[in-house]
Amino acid sequence: MTDERYSISQVARCFGVPVSTLRYYDDLGLLPAAERRGNVRYYGHAELCWLALIRCLHHRGLVSLADTAVLVGEDPAADRPSGREVLTSSIETIKGRIADLRNAQRLLEHLLTCPRADPVRECPYLRAELVQAVDHALGRTGVGDAP
Structure with a gap:
């Protein structure tokens, strides 16, 4: 693995998603917190693997975004399914x-x-x-x- 970091715009371009989608995933807590340099978010290999998982689960139509949050979330909530x-x-x-x-x-x-x-x-x-x-x-x- 590498310690190389990729800007949010680079990640968006490579994964074929709008920057706003990555920000939304960050806001929902789906992606681990991105490193920030000024106002720009940077992602490492571990975060990109999480993004690949989210895309695998949600964008392939396997589960809804809410269910993706359940599967990748760190804290299971009592009011959500397992x-x-x-x-x-x-x-x-x-x-x-x-x-x-x-x-x-x-x-x-x-x-x-x-x-x-x-x-x-x-x-x-x-x-x-x-x-x-x-x-x-x-x-x-x-x-x-x-x-």
């Missing part, structure tokens, strides 16, 4: 997203192979999916229920 609870909940959320994406993939693959001239407008399978989505949105329990 890190393991956050991880368990996040896994369940991801499983749901994966199921949704698999369903979307199946639908798109079906439309790609549908023999109808205009599958988006004419496919009976898609039409049934849309009717089911509308019924669900309207709180109907079965197809053909009266409004």
